Amino acid sequence: MREGPKPPRPAPRGPDRKVQRPQNPPLRIQTTTLWEYPSQHYGNAIQGDARYVGATPSYVIWNVIQRYTQKGDRVIDPMCGSGTTLDVAKDTGRVARGFDLSPYRPDIERADARELPIESGAAQLVFVDPPYGDHIDYSNEPDCIGKLSAYDPRYYEQMGKVLKECARVLAPGGVLAVYVCDFFEKKKGFAPVGLQLFATMASLLEPIDVVSVVRHHKTLQMGNYHRAAEEQNFFLRGFNYLFLARKPEGRRGEPAGRGRSAARRR
Numbered sequence: 001m002r003e004g005p006k007p008p009r010p011a012p013r014g015p016d017r018k019v020q021r022p023q024n025p026p027l028r029i030q031t032t033t034l035w036e037y038p039s040q041h042y043g044n045a046i047q048g049d050a051r052y053v054g055a056t057p058s059y060v061i062w063n064v065i066q067r068y069t070q071k072g073d074r075v076i077d078p079m080c081g082s083g084t085t086l087d088v089a090k091d092t093g094r095v096a097r098g099f100d101l102s103p104y105r106p107d108i109e110r111a112d113a114r115e116l117p118i119e120s121g122a123a124q125l126v127f128v129d130p131p132y133g134d135h136i137d138y139s140n141e142p143d144c145i146g147k148l149s150a151y152d153p154r155y156y157e158q159m160g161k162v163l164k165e166c167a168r169v170l171a172p173g174g175v176l177a178v179y180v181c182d183f184f185e186k187k188k189g190f191a192p193v194g195l196q197l198f199a200t201m202a203s204l205l206e207p208i209d210v211v212s213v214v215r216h217h218k219t220l221q222m223g224n225y226h227r228a229a230e231e232q233n234f235f236l237r238g239f240n241y242l243f244l245a246r247k248p249e250g251r252r253g254e255p256a257g258r259g260r261s262a263a264r265r266r
């Protein structure tokens with residue numbers, strides 16, 4: 001069984017920034033490989049769109065930006081969705097470009113993540129939160145990778161192309177961050193999306209680390225989902241992976257930037 005009914009399409013286009021929300025705790029650099037923050041957004045604003053199904057929690061992007069870039073550095077999001085990466089980059093003084101097959105707002109450029117209109121070596125950071133199966137209806141675009149099931153080998157082939165393109169547009173020493181989740185359907189079983197994408201990523205770049213990001217998904221607050229997981233003996237998805245890898249500098253065995261302190265980058 002899926003974790004829940006098929007979610008609706010993303011909300012109508014255009015950001016809605018009038019949402020009233022409780023005060024969020026201050027942002028901190030996460031120092032272990034287990035990341036948690038209680039809100040999808042930080043501060044008093046909203047990064048990306050709160051109504052967008054499948055939006056990335058903005059503190060994840062904030063943390064990656066703080067660790068691996070400096071002010072003025074170029075950041076690319078090839079599957080930009082509601083634009084969370086663009087908003088976090090703006091907050092932190094980085095220069096970002098966001099692409100999507102189905103742009104949600106005017107500052108997102110229309111492009112296929114497998115063929116980005118960017119020269120090689122242009123970015124210090126590429127952040128990508130791809131579809132990880134066909135459970136969300138992102139758009140009517142036939143080339144949307146979210147039309148491919150996590151059980152279909154074509155999903156991994158197409159995501160391989162996306163990861164290769166991400167590696168191409170990174171500058172030597174630049175970092176690729178991939179935020180993704182595994183998939184489970186009762187009839188079909190477990191689809192280890194994360195481990196398969198990580199293997200591809202590690203064949204293209206030098207792995208830095210693997211982080212587990214605690215999910216605060218709505219279904220995790222629902223008693224009936226927990227009951228079903230217990231009675232039918234399956235697991236709800238409790239975390240997303242954040243895979244981090246670096247493009248080699250050129251000199252073998254000595255990737256760039258590992259010695260630079262996070263403090264200098266802010």
Ligand SMILES: C[S@@+](CC[C@H](N)C(=O)[O-])C[C@H]1O[C@@H](n2cnc3c(N)ncnc32)[C@H](O)[C@@H]1O
Binds near residue numbers: 048113
């Ligand atoms: C999980 S969402 C990204 C969420 C985004 N990080 C945010 O915070 O809103 C995945 C996105 O990938 C896009 N997408 C799917 N296939 C694509 C492709 N071939 N090229 C570019 N974008 C694609 C979808 O349109 C969707 O917006």
